[in-house]
Amino acid sequence: MDLRLLRFFVAVYEEKNITLAAERCFVSQPSISNAIKQLEAELNTPLFVRHKKGVDLTDEAHYLYPLAIRLLGDINRLPQLFQQRTECLPLKLANFPDLSQSQLARVLAQLKQQIPNLLLELVDHDAPADARLTLDMFKAEDEIFLPLWDEDYVLCMPPDHPLASMEKVPPEQLHQHDFIECPPCEAHQQTIGLLACDGLAVNLVAKAEHKTQVMHLVQAGLGISFLPTGVLETANQLVTVPLDGPRMFRRLGLCYPSNKTLNPALTAAVKVLSQYAVEKR
Numbered sequence: 566m567d568l569r570l571l572r573f574f575v576a577v578y579e580e581k582n583i584t585l586a587a588e589r590c591f592v593s594q595p596s597i598s599n600a601i602k603q604l605e606a607e608l609n610t611p612l613f614v615r616h617k618k619g620v621d622l623t624d625e626a627h628y629l630y631p632l633a634i635r636l637l638g639d640i641n642r643l644p645q646l647f648q649q650r651t652e653c654l655p656l657k658l659a660n661f662p663d664l665s666q667s668q669l670a671r672v673l674a675q676l677k678q679q680i681p682n683l684l685l686e687l688v689d690h691d692a693p694a695d696a697r698l699t700l701d702m703f704k705a706e707d708e709i710f711l712p713l714w715d716e717d718y719v720l721c722m723p724p725d726h727p728l729a730s731m732e733k734v735p736p737e738q739l740h741q742h743d744f745i746e747c748p749p750c751e752a753h754q755q756t757i758g759l760l761a762c763d764g765l766a767v768n769l770v771a772k773a774e775h776k777t778q779v780m781h782l783v784q785a786g787l788g789i790s791f792l793p794t795g796v797l798e799t800a801n802q803l804v805t806v807p808l809d810g811p812r813m814f815r816r817l818g819l820c821y822p823s824n825k826t827l828n829p830a831l832t833a834a835v836k837v838l839s840q841y842a843v844e845k846r
Contacts, residue, residue: 571633573600582619653684654830659694663776665795679837695831696821711819716793718752718813719805733809740765743788746772747779752791752813
């Protein structure tokens with residue numbers, strides 16, 4: 566359908582007069598009349614009843630009018646929509662899966678609030694990306710690590726576990742307790758090393774690659790384990806107790822390239838998150 570037909574229809578509908586509609590559209594009166602006849606033929610329905618003083622509107626005209634307004638409005642907005650897309654700042658971020666969801670949300674909210682044209686895409690941790698929200702231990706040699714938040718490790722267990730009532734757990738109290746290991750975890754390795762120095766050991770009953778998997782094993786009652794507070798945000802049914810010893814924590818932040826020019830979106834993101842990190846200290 567020719568969009569001019571809809572424009573001429575809207576003009577006649579609002580003016581209720583073909584002559585006034587022609588003046589408004591800067592065309593001749595016959596052009597408006599022929600356009601309305603063509604539109605009525607295409608829709609196979611009368612839209613106006615002509616008389617000497619102008620036109621009366623049919624029920625079909627009342628039905629068509631809001632549809633025509635919406636269609637013409639969408640067409641008029643197309644250039645603006647495409648202009649907005651060309652002005653947007655695309656940023657692809659990979660994020661580590663086992664981290665604090667509330668902290669991640671705060672970081673993403675800061676980016677959205679401070680970079681209005683940001684077009685953000687989140688991908689898996691190992692997927693190609695402009696930058697990564699990850700642990701400091703995963704920083705590559707050609708990357709810069711911008712620290713954003715820390716997560717303390719705490720001992721977690723079901724409420725009926727013998728250690729659940731303690732305010733702090735000395736390392737020696739872990740001796741022979743069923744324990745779930747997360748192999749890449751420094752906290753677990755540090756704890757097992759401390760016990761080994763005193764001739765003590767935990768009873769390793771299960772292991773997992775990810776912290777969330779460890780949490781599920783603890784929830785299932787297989788044993789106890791150390792987990793970062795960020796992972797435990799949704800584990801309300803578990804009891805957490807700190808270890809009576811050196812602080813164990815992990816640091817999360819933004820890893821981004823150090824040896825190449827950053828795209829505009831990443832440049833803006835680094836600036837925003839640098840200020841965010843300063844304000845959190």
